[in-house]
Amino acid sequence: MSSMAASLLIFTRYCMSLILIVLVGSRSIYAQLSPDFYSHSCPELFPTVKSTMEAAINREGRLGASILRLFFHDCFVKGCDASNLFDDTPTFIGEKKASPNRGSARGFYVIDNIKDEVENMCPGVVSCADILAIAARDAVTILGGPYWDVKLGRRDAMSASQAAANTSIPPPTSNLTQLISSFTSRGLSITDMVALTGGHTIGRARCRNYRARIYNEPNIDMSFSRTRRCRCPRSNMTGNNNLAPVDYQTPGVFDNSFFKNLVNNKGLLHSDQQLYNHGAGPTDSIVLTYSYEPSTFASDFAAAMIKMGDIGVLTGSDGEIRKNCRRVNY
Missing domain, CATH: 1.10.420.10 (Peroxidase, domain 2)
Known part of the structure; x- marks a missing residue:
């Protein structure tokens, strides 16, 4: 091999290494959740979610707890990916009929209403998982609880697991050892x-x-x-x-x-x-x-x-941004 060819090979490998470093680095940065993730792509997101939550809680105060519970039940099954918002279909089994959710999980229409408002402003931009995370925070603050900066950038699941929902959410019969194990495992x-x-x-x-x-x-x-x-x-x-x-x-x-x-x-x-x-x-x-x-x-x-809110999140090219929180995109 000539010296010129050898130099070219070394240079090519060097460039490929740089590209790899940039790609890995950018993926890592992209995967990090951030409170200002939508600051440019959907600047009116926060006030939209809050106003819709305020209207819902004014109609029925219980909805604040319901939305907070939805977020908890989402994060404890496969991570915070909005998998518990799916409806069942003849070809798809969601998590709504799992034992911890059946007959008690509620407030889905509130998330639907928020999603509709957000889609009108910023179509295809904000995930259902992020909407649920913000709505849970707003539910707490509206009812007198603390405020925190919600980290954003989650994407939505394209699958659900009724079996995982049946086993992952600690039931009210749990003893302390079981509770500690459930939480620390996450x-x-x-x-x-x-x-x-x-x-x-x-x-x-x-x-x-x-x-x-x-x-x-x-x-x-x-x-x-x-x-x-x-x-x-x-x-x-x-x-x-x-x-x-x-x-x-x-x-x-x-x-x-x-x-x-x-x-x-x-x-x-x-x-x-x-x-x-x-x-x-x-x-x-x-x-x-x-x-x-x-x-x-x-x-x-x-x-x-x-x-x-950091548990099992989907970011980057994983998952999707659902247009309708109850089903995958077609």
Whole structure:
């Protein structure tokens, strides 16, 4: 090989190496979520989502908790990719009929309304996964909770998993060991777990999910359990879908009353009361802190929501930007 040919070969390899470095670097940068991801491509995104959420919550206050729950259930199954927004079809099985969602997951039409508004402004730009993440944040802040900068740039899933939804979302019967395992397996700390569970402060639960606790468990305030029994008969043949606020003190406000209830054995769900065992459990000190330091709970909740929003995201060329959140693009 001549010296000129050898030099050309070396130069070519050098250029290819540079191109590879640039491609890998740009992919890494592109894959990072950012609060200003849509600042140029859809600058009115945030006010549009917020105004639609405000209108929805004004019509029905419960929708704030419903949207927050949708985001949680999305992120815990395959990651934050809007897979739980799919409708079933004769050829497609989504996650809406999975046990944790069937008959209880709600608020889908709110996400549809937001998506329609956003598509009119910025067609094909904003993912359903990002819309759900922003809507969950706005639901919390509208009801008095903390604000955080939502990181954006997620893309939407093109598949769903009913089987994963059945097994990935911790049920209200979970004990503390199971809860810790579920959260830590997704990269969330024990503090994240307790803070995120505090989102139940604006939630409601069905009788079937707390019946065993109010009739069978000893670590419950008796006056509290008697009150809850009025709407939840012992027989499992009636009242299964009767609702009760998880936080009986301030059910429509995002605050730290949920943790005060746990300290007083007034947790409605078995899995919630597992977080506090009067000094004998690994999460007791966190619950106590949150019960008398609302600002600490607020900041930890915001940080945990940001962290949860990073789970299993699709970016770059993965997934798609759905035109309709209920189905893949045709």
